[in-house]
Amino acid sequence: MNANTHSISASLGPLSVSDSDPSGRAYALDGLAAAVLDHRGTVLRWTSSAADLTGFSSREACGRPVHELVADLPDDLRGASQMPASGRVRLRHQCGSIIDVTFRTTRLEGSTEVLLLAAPTHHVALHEQGAALLRALSSKNRITIALHDTDLTTVQTNATPDTLDGRPVQPGTRLSDVLCAEHAETLEAVLRQVLETGAPVVRRNQHVSWRHDPARRHALSLSAFRLEDARGRPTGVAALYIDSTDQLHARRHLDLAREVAEQVGGSLDVVRTVQDLADVLVPAFGDLAAVHLAQSVFDGDEPAKRLGGGDLQLRIAALAPATAVWPAGIKRGDLLPPLSDHPLLRSVQHGETVIWDRDDFAALIGGPQLVEYFLPKDAHALMVAPLYARGLALGYIVVCRTGRSDPFTEDEADLMKQIASRGALAIDNARRYTREHRAAVALQQRLLPPAMTDTPAAETAGVYLPAGGGAGIGGDWYDAIALPSLRLALVAGDVVGHGMPASATMGRLRAAIQTLADLEMEPDELLTRIADLVQRLASEAPPDDHDLIGATCLYAVYDPVTRRCAIASAGHPPPVLVRPDGTAEAVGISPGPPLSVSGMPYETTTLDLEPGSILALYTDGLIEQGDGDIDHGVRRLTDALAASCRPDRALDETGRALLAGLVDQVPRDDVTLLLARTRAVPAQDTAHWQIPADPAAVSEARDWTTRQLTVWGLEDLLFTTELIVSELVTNAIRYGRPPAELHLIRHDVLVCEVTDASSSQPRLRRAHTTDEGGRGLFLVAQLGTRWGCRHGQNGKTIWSEQLIECPC
Structure with missing residues (x-):
């Protein structure tokens, strides 16, 4: 390195001569020999550097022909009358060694004498290489x-x-x-x-x-x-x-493009996506950034295709940085004023990324006054890029630079075009998700029952919260189904999957459960039938979707007369019971497999409920918050119910408070909660009578019924009720098996029930003119509002209902 450095410094002449010895000899010129010759080549004067190079002193060299110092005199120099201007020869050192040198000669002005300069050839080569290197770098x-x-x-x-x-x-x-x-x-x-x-x-x-x-x-x-x-x-x-400014800019552009790919598109919320895009651009690309979107994009709809100025229905969707103070208090959500039909606007609408100055923007926006409304006073350059995706102009990105920052370049315009293209795809994905999400929520809401019901068995309040933050709408649902004899069925279910398919499956399952509930099946039998239905739906689905058809379900039936609740679960979390005294616990049930697994039995759990008890049914989205520990989630829910459920508090208010305290602000899964506050039919509003296995008991049943209705003040129903009781008791004695009972229940309807130990199913038929029987159930159906039959573990119950007119 020292030799190269020395050659570079030597090539720069006096720049490197910064020190010398006391004699004044410059170190940078070491090895350069000089001598003065006469016109015949005889040495006249000999320098000390020449003595150092050859070993011959001045006294030994002066007066001698210089060619005597040359070891191998070339043929072209032998007999020459004058010294050549330059060349390369081998000199003989005094000690006998040979020195390869390169020389130059020049005639002294006004004299016949010649100045000879010589240096070792390797020094000269280093000098020439250093000078060439310096020239190359300098160019x-x-x-x-x-x-x-x-x-x-x-x-x-x-x-x-x-x-x-x-x-x-x-x-x-x-x-x-x-x-x-x-x-x-x-x-x-x-x-x-x-x-x-x-x-x-x-x-x-x-x-x-x-x-x-x-x-x-x-x-x-x-x-x-x-x-x-x-x-x-x-x-x-x-x-x-x-x-390396250009390389730095290129690297920054790559970094910015990578950051856009990483930061933009992670959310399926339109507003969040455009804000992420604006945040990435500041300060890496500009000092201020705004994203304007068509109003329809926020709603998930496609923007209108139009060119030119006017009211383009553009709304400010994002501003960056968040700490910037925008002129005139501009904020997100503001509508842009009508724009002029400017050539630059047309260029952007045709998909070009355009660089504007402040005057261009003034012409577009309608004058300098409006420019002050939208831009800081020191904004000097703007870049506008269209957000085009799938042939749709979703909006525009506007980036401006302020102060003494550099103007935009064409390379940056190309980069912005790429960024806008990637950002537009992310925004359009969010827009399309918004549309599907909105449709799925609407479908889900339409498929759900009324949020609140009020029946003789219980008052109910349901709360449904759809998933957010990019999660698809699920198939969670709840239901409160009024059953005959004042009973009430409570349902909570969760369909596998998300989006429209899950909502559609949920609708089919809800309809099936309502139909089977009207048949008054026991909870375990109903879930078995629903599991068969789910298996059939899975077999109808495409092969790749077989594993995506499934659900969990909890089905409970509460009887306000007996105050008993029968519950069965198909892989669903257990309900939580809050007693009137404020204590709460998860109900111990034996859950069966999810509905996607058929052929497995379900078990019914029966428990007694005091009037004023609250039964909470829910889906797993409510208990899988935070750490995802289901047991911990059930305990949290139980504690929250014990703290929130009060007799003087409305159920819908309680449900909303529970969701606010237990659910994340943006839930990852659907959340469903159904609260039912139970009631009981007072003992004075019910009556029952044991039916003897004797045909004469029919007359006794009519007499007993007449007395009971007279006590209740329902004399206007005596005639029809006696006929209904006669037919039902007659069927129980003739076709059923003892023991048999007659029940009367009074509420807003009068319920007549006859229970016997037979499991045979009665059939309604139209008797012919000559038939002696077969008109009993037909009369019951004609005289009552509705009738039916339900089977239990110990027989069947045939019932009939009549409306009780409220006295005015």
Whole structure:
């Protein structure tokens, strides 16, 4: 390295001659021999450097022909009358060795004498290589070479108006004359360290600003080496400044494109997506950014296709940075005013990314006054890029630069076009999800029952919260089904999957359960039938979707007369019971398999409920919050119910409070909660009578019925009720098995029930004119509002209902 450094310094002449010995000999010229010859080639004068090179002193060399010092005189020099201008020969050293030298000659002005200069050939080669290297580096536009002396003053440089700060740098200047003081101080510290330690610095990245334009930042790659003389003494520092601003911009563009890919599109919420896009652009691309979207995009609809100015129904969807103070209090959600039909607007509408200045924007927006409304006063450059996806113009990105920042370039316009394309796809995905999400929510809401019901068995309140934050709508549902004899069925279910298919499956299951509930099946039998239905739905689905058809379900039937509740579960979480005294616990049930598994039995659990008890049915979205521990979630729900359920508090208010306290702000799954506060039919409103296995009991049943209805003040129903009781008791005695009972229940309807131990199913038929029987159930159906039959473990019950007119 020392030889190369020495050759570079020698090529720069007096720049490197910064020290000498007491005799005044410059170390940088060591090895360069000089002699004066007469016109015949005889040595007249001999320098000490020539003596050092050849070993011959001045006294020995003077007066001798110079060719006597040449070991192998070339043929072209033998007999020549004058010395050649340059050449290469081998000199004989006094000690006998041979020295390969390169020489040059020049005639002294006004004399016949010749000056001969010679140096070892390898020194000359190093000198030429160093000079060639220096010329090559100096010719590169983005490489600035500066040689600094030991005081770090610039002695020589190739800086031109096309490099550095746009003006030539004169020798004798310092870095502080060119760069901002802070950056000059940093660079000088690096150069001083190189000068003191001799350790080179290679490709050190440094950001600098020119003194005359401090707002613009440039990236330099600095390499610095210490210059030394032949004795190894430092003479200065050679610094190479490579302008890497373009490479830095390219790297930043790649980083920005990668950040857009990583940060934008993670959410399926339109507003969140556009805000992410604006946040990525500031400050990496501009000082301020805004995203304007067509109003229809927020609703999930396709924007209208139109060109030109006017009211484009554009709304400000995102602003960045969030801390910026926008003119006139602009905020997200504001509508843009009508725009002029400007050529630049047309260009953007045709898909071009356009760079505008402030005057262009004024012409588009309608005048300088409106410009002040939308842009800061120091905004000088704008870039507008269309958000095009799948042939739809969703809106526009507007980025502006303020203060003394650089104007936009065409390369940046190309980059913005790529960013806008990626951002538009993310926004359109969110828009399409919004549309499907909205449709699925609407379908889900239509398929759900009324939020609140009020029946003799219980008052109920249901709460449904759809999934958000990119999760698809699920198939969660609840139901409260009024059954005959004042009973009430409570249902909570959760369909596998999300979106429209889950909602459609939920609707089919809900309809099936309502139908089977009207058949008054026991809970375990009903779930078995529903499991068979789910298996049939799975077999009808495409092969790849077989595993996506399934559900869990909890089915409970509460009888306000007996105050008993029968519950069965198909893989569903257990209900929570809150007693009138405020204590709460999860009901211990034996859950069967989910409905996607058929052929497995379900078990019915029966429990007694006091009037005023609250039974809570729910789906797993309510208990799988936070850590996802279901047992912990059930305990949290139980504690929350115990704290929230009060007799004086409305059930719908309680449900909303529970969801607010237990559910994340953006739930990952659907959340369903059904609360039922139980009631009981008072004992004085019910009556029962044991039916003897004797045909004469029919007359006794009519008499007993007449007395009971008279006590209840229902004399207007005596005639029809006696007929209904006669037919039902007659069927129980004739076709049923003992024991048999007659029940009367009074509420807003009068219920007549006859129970016997037979499981045979009665059939309604139309008797012929000549038939002696077969008209009993037909009469019951005609006289009552409705009738039916339900089977239990110990037989069947045939019932009939009649409306009780409320006295005015």
